Amino acid sequence: MVVIAGKDDLRFHALRMDGVVEKGEGSYDFSRDGRFMLAPYPEKVHPRKPRVKRYDMFVMRVADADDKEVHLEGEPDIFFTTEHYNGYATVIVHLDEIGDELLAELVHEVWVATPLSTKLTYPV
Numbered sequence: 001m002v003v004i005a006g007k008d009d010l011r012f013h014a015l016r017m018d019g020v021v022e023k024g025e026g027s028y029d030f031s032r033d034g035r036f037m038l039a040p041y042p043e044k045v046h047p048r049k050p051r052v053k054r055y056d057m058f059v060m061r062v063a064d065a066d067d068k069e070v071h072l073e074g075e076p077d078i079f080f081t082t083e084h085y086n087g088y089a090t091v092i093v094h095l096d097e098i099g100d101e102l103l104a105e106l107v108h109e110v111w112v113a114t115p116l117s118t119k120l121t122y123p124v
Contacts, residue, residue, distance in 0.1 A: 005095050005103040007040075007055045013107040014038060020111065028055060032114040037061055038107070041092050056096050060106065062089050063113040065120045088118050 007028050014020050014030045020037065023029035029039040038060050042051035062068045071079040071091045078097045081090070093106065 003100055005098050005100050007058075007095065009100050009103055010038065010058065010095065010107065013104050014111075017107065017111040028053075028058075032111060035114050036118065037110055037114045057092050057094055059085070059090050059092050060110045061113045061118065062091055062110075064089060067113070068120070087120055089113070089120050090118065 011022065011028060011030075014037070015022065017032065019033040020030055023031065030037045038058050040053040040055050041057035041059050043054050043057075045052050062071060068081070068089060068091055072081060078094055079091045080094075081092060085092070095103070098106070
């Protein structure tokens, strides 16, 4: 039986990595050595209202454009993106679609990718 991962599981795995800090206690917004790593997905629920943080979905850093495509095409039930994140080395992950073991792997993958630039570059 796979136990579904949650935001506290994500925090546990993230804070075990070297150089990772949480922006503020309870924010679930993580950075490595001052660079964006993981954060709750800020969903736009109404055009005239502020975005609402979703703690069942997280924006996560990926290594590059190829890595982004692998995630998006390989497991579309788990990973997605929005127009806002086009051109950035990020994807959005549904935590309620993964177990703790996969979450631990993803957090490590994100940690490795974090020192890289968030802007995607494409070969000409």
